[in-house]
Amino acid sequence: MQEPYVLQVKDLHVSFKGQSGMVRAVRGVDINLPKGKTIAIVGESGSGKSVTVKAIMGILARNAVIDQGEIWYEGKDLVKATEEDFYQIRGKKIGLIFQDPLSSLNPLMKIGKQISEVFTVNYSMSKEEAKEKSLELMRAVGIPKAEERYNQYPFQFSGGMRQRIVIAIALANNPDILICDEPTTALDVTVQAKILDLIKQIKEERGISVIFITHDLGVVANMADEVYVMYAGKVVERGTCEEIFLDPRHPYTWALLSSMPDLESKDRLLSIPGTPPNMVSPPKGDAFAARNRYAMQIDLEEEPPMFQVSDTHYAATWLLHPKAPACEMPKFLQDKIRRMREEAQRYAR
Amino acid sequence: MKKYMIGRVIAACVALFLILTIAFMVVRLMPGSVYDDPNLAPEVVAMLEQQAHLDEPLLVQYAYFLKGVIFENDWGVSAKVEPGVPAFDILKRQIPYSLTINVGSLALALPIGIVAGTVAALHKNKAGDHVVSILVVLGISIPSFVFASCLQYFIAYKMGWFPIIFEPSKGTGMQIYSLMLPTIALSLSPIATIARYLRGELIEVLGSEFMVLARTKGLTQRQATIRHSFRNASLPLVNIVIPMFAHVLAGSMVIERIFSIPGVGGTLISSINTNDYSLAVATLIFYALISVLTSFVIDIVLGLIDPRVRLGGSSK
Structure with a gap:
């Protein structure tokens, strides 16, 4: 039987030992990554997105503990994998692109060597061969004058160029899965678009599956086949890109969409009041309830399960319970979604 | 790199010239005169002073001094400490002893300090780290002369493993043997300092993003540490270790006294005490010169290690 998913995360719980107790950063996350597709994980800072992918890569900080859960890749549970097992997987099968290209390259090592050491160390290639391969990669990620750039140092590169190098390093191992952890956050907007195009192009050329982490919904719309919205260590809503943008069900997704700028809106952007909960002692019930205008009594008492909206669309909110009072998304957002629909149709034509 | 080096050389020369001037002035401005001796007749003193140009204005004396130093390598003649011997010759005889224990102690301190610092960093907050931390505190807080006296008493006197003081007469082998204890005594604080700094730097580098990237490239932790962390951690270490040379040299003045080593340290003290101008200035x-040379070497080494210094790039 053909396994439909290249990577499956099941009920993952990760905690950090903190000074005031265990910080429950990830509290039961399920993710399915279909082969050759892109999924996006969206959420604000501290929602557990990065921790989830670090657990997948086996690069959690020393004080982190995986309390329970499974991460299935190629018939192996990565939660139980040893550091030696990870040497075969990390980089070679699952590549990672970081948030900050400024600090993720070694400032004292030539760019060329940072790419080519993947070949010389991991695959025992000769220096010349490794250089040839590295130059090829540098050209593939759009570095002009690769030959000359090969012998330069990171400080001689701009932010966007550095991120291209980081992408080249990730591609050097020819991974099956590419995890992009907010790859454009540290870049300015024009460069962002180019990097996103590059990732998209790479994905299509090489048939890589991509996990894309971001807090920028605008980025998601361009990239993802499927979207996971995370809040306080949990996936609160998941669905196809269209379902999340045009038919969101969770109040948190509403709030996220409302805070996203668009060109035509003349209203003030809505911000989400309050801050995410303290994860040392996560609140009872729905973690978003305290910031949620639509919260009901039950939200404060019991955690909502995942309600199914369609085959691909799920959301964890009591509003979807059959007995819940009918509740419409805010007018502001309805207008916005209408505009998005119109725009989508305009592009379709 | 060439331009960078030339710049450093010029800076070093300017610094040296300024120091030369200040040293000359400071020594001359000390109260009293080298010939302040109630047993000498005033005429004799006047004659001696005239010979040494001491009766001329300070600036003229300075000009004579500069002329001698620059054109004839003439640093003057010692008047009191070893009357009649050129200051340059005295130093030439003494410098090897001082340099032996100084270079020796750093050569001892570097490998031990690096190993201790690395062990502490790789075993952060575990037993190895705590042991090193305790030793570091001891090493930094115990003055070298106390440690030297302890070594002298326990190792040399009680156990009899080493000569108690410097043995000048029994050949080079014996001389080196008797210089070992002072070398060890001097290396204590450098070991502690190197270990402490390297631990801090390594921990910072090991936690940096590019180490994570190195691991996500598929390198093992060991490969990543060796290839990516040591060079980066050694960068600030250069700033510590090289000036340590000048620092150790200062510390060795006392150690030389304790072990009766005929080094430069004793000469500086006695020449200043006796107003022996030429010898004191020299x-x-x-x-x-040692200090200026060390900072020059730092600049060059930093340039070699760090391309950002060498190529004049921005901070990141």
Whole structure:
């Protein structure tokens, strides 16, 4: 039987030992990554997105503990994998692109060597061969004058160029899965678009599956086949890109969409009041309830399960319970979604 | 790199010239005169002073001094400490002893300090780290002369493993053997300092993003540490270790006394005490030269290690 998913995360719980107790950063996350597709994980800072992918890569900080859960890749549970097992997987099968290209390259090592050491160390290639391969990669990620750039140092590169190098390093191992952890956050907007195009192009050329982490919904719309919205260590809503943008069900997704700028809106952007909960002692019930205008009594008492909206669309909110009072998304957002629909149709034509 | 080096050389020369001037002035401005001796007749003193140009204005004396130093390598003649012997010759005889224990102690301190610092960093907050931390505190807080006296008493006197003081007469082998204890005594604080700094730097580098990237490239932790962390951690270490040379040299003045080593340290003290102008200035310049040379070497080494310094790039 053909396994439909290249990577499956099941009920993952990760905690950090903190000074005031265990910080429950990830509290039961399920993710399915279909082969050759892109999924996006969206959420604000501290929602557990990065921790989830670090657990997948086996690069959690020393004080982190995986309390329970499974991460299935190629018939192996990565939660139980040893550091030696990870040497075969990390980089070679699952590549990672970081948030900050400024600090993720070694400032004292030539760019060329940072790419080519993947070949010389991991695959025992000769220096010349490794250089040839590295130059090829540098050209593939759009570095002009690769030959000359090969012998330069990171400080001689701009932010966007550095991120291209980081992408080249990730591609050097020819991974099956590419995890992009907010790859454009540290870049300015024009460069962002180019990097996103590059990732998209790479994905299509090489048939890589991509996990894309971001807090920028605008980025998601361009990239993802499927979207996971995370809040306080949990996936609160998941669905196809269209379902999340045009038919969101969770109040948190509403709030996220409302805070996203668009060109035509003349209203003030809505911000989400309050801050995410303290994860040392996560609140009872729905973690978003305290910031949620639509919260009901039950939200404060019991955690909502995942309600199914369609085959691909799920959301964890009591509003979807059959007995819940009918509740419409805010007018502001309805207008916005209408505009998005119109725009989508305009592009379709 | 060439331009960078030339710049450093010019800076070093300017610094040296300034030090030369200041050393000369400071020594001359000390109260009293080298010939303040109630047993000498005033005429004799006047004659001696005239010979040494001491009756001329300070600036003229300075000109004579500069002329001698620059054109004839003439640093003057010692008047009191070893009357009649050129200051340059005295120093030439003494410098090897001082340099032996100084270079020796750093050569001892570097490998031990690096190993201790690395062990502490790789075993952060575990037993190895705590042991090193305790030793570091001891090493930094115990003055070298106390440690030297302890070594002298327990190791040399009680156990009899080493000579108690420097043995000048029994050949080079014996001389080196008797210089070992002072070398060890001097290396204590450098070991502690190197270990402490390397631990801090390594921990910072090991936690940096590019180490994570190195691991996500598929390198093992060991490969990543060796290839990516040591060079980066050694960068600030250069700033510590090289000036340590000048620092250790200063510390060795006391150690030389304790072990009766005929080094430069004793000469500086006695020449200043006796107002032996020429010898005092020459000794001061020797110390200054070492300091200027070390900072020059730092600049060059940093340039070699760090491309950002060499190529004049921005901070990141």
